[in-house]
Amino acid sequence: MKKLYTLLLTLSFGTVSSYAATKTVKHTIKSGETLYMIAHKNHTTIDEVRVVNNLKKGETLKLGNVLTVPQNTYFPDKKIVKHTIKSGETLFTIARKHKTSVDKVREANGLKLDDMLKVGKVLTIAENTYFPPEGKKQAPKPSKIVKHTIKSGETLFTIARKYGSSVKDVREKNGLKLNETLALGKVLLVPRNSYTKGSTKIVKNQKKITKTKHSKKYAKKKKSHIKKRVKEQKLARTLRKVKTKRSTKKHNGFSFDNIFFSRNSNSKSKKITSLAKKKLGKRYVWGAIGTKNTFDCSGFTSYVCKKNGISIPRTSRAQSSYGKYVSRSNLRPGDLIFFDTSKRRKGYVNHVGIYLGNDRFIHASSAKKKVVISKLGKSFYSRRYKGARRVTS
Secondary structure (H helix, E strand, C coil): CHHHHHHHHHHHHHHHHHHHHCCEEEEECCCCCCHHHHHHHCCCCHHHHHHHHCCCCCCCCCCCCEEEEECCCCCCCCEEEEEECCCCCCHHHHHHHCCCCHHHHHHHHCCCCCCCCCCCCEEEEEECCCCCCCCCCCCCCCCEEEEEECCCCCCHHHHHHHCCCCHHHHHHHHCCCCCCCCCCCCEEEEEECCCCCCCCCCCCCCCCCCCCHHHHHHHHHHHHHHHHHHHHHHHHHHHHHHHHHHHHHHCCCCCHHHHHCCHHHHHHHHHHHHHHHHCCCCEECCCCECHHHCECHHHHHHHHHHHCCCCCCCCHHHHCCCCEEECHHHCCCCCEEEECCCCCCCCCCCEEEEEEECCEEEEEECCCCEEEEEECCCHHHHHHEEEEEECCC
16 A cells, blocks of 8 residues: 555656646636636646645635646647657657657656667657747848949939848948939949838939940840730630630530539538538537537547548648648538637638538637637638648548
């Protein structure tokens, strides 16, 4: 019995120390909040919030109480793997390979700060458990200075734009006054790539050097050539439209989609959208995959596909790499569409739905707490759209 108590005590200390290493925040409970809402907001789990704050299951939250909440401890793609150390490897290269951090590798394997890695030793590693910190803006690199000899027809604006600089920078570098005339053959010092959008305004109204007859003729020729190319492009577009209309008539009302996509894939698409619509209004539960008719977004799509004989990955991020890529203009009912709905738009997929056609899609919404139909053209979803995949063909 003494050995059992010792083991339990060791495990409890290990749990506490692992939370100590995790970044935590203080959260004051507000009216209407639940443990799920607090955990979801900080990208952690309900169980972890309970453990850190010694809360019992079913315990009522009190308004104004301050909770210690771990941040970024929920990893939907987490996977435990074994890694055998090879010659030349470091903890950093191993951690980066498995998308985790050096601290997490040390913690999982009981490694101290100065421990040497032994070739052939097997490490236990939790993959996909690294949240990259918000990137710091790097200080701009010093601009490279180039020498430019002024030619006929050039202005400060054209010279600055050529080298990715600004009129202001060129003036300052050469001590030029605001209305000073540029002299042909004069050599200017120009900072290369010193212009950043929004930092300075490019001044277009500069005094031009007198153009020669040759430069005027060249400008006229260039203008006429551009007009000719525009006419040719318009004519080509018109011919393509005519050919498309003729080809669709030849196929007795069948469009190219009917030719390239089999009846089997169309029937599967109908079955997918039909089953999805039957789940309208069913409750959203984080991590649910159909148990008691509850779903989260990727649980909903994987459930509907599985019922139609299509096996797809569990998470939205993994689903976004499965199946055939489809452009937004070629979306068909049954296609999976993906979004980045995070507040700071971290740049990766975290939400998925099923396209129904007519600019509508069905999805398990965490905001609405149920399965709903939304418009893809709505500004919120349109701006966060990340792509689409076809799993029926």
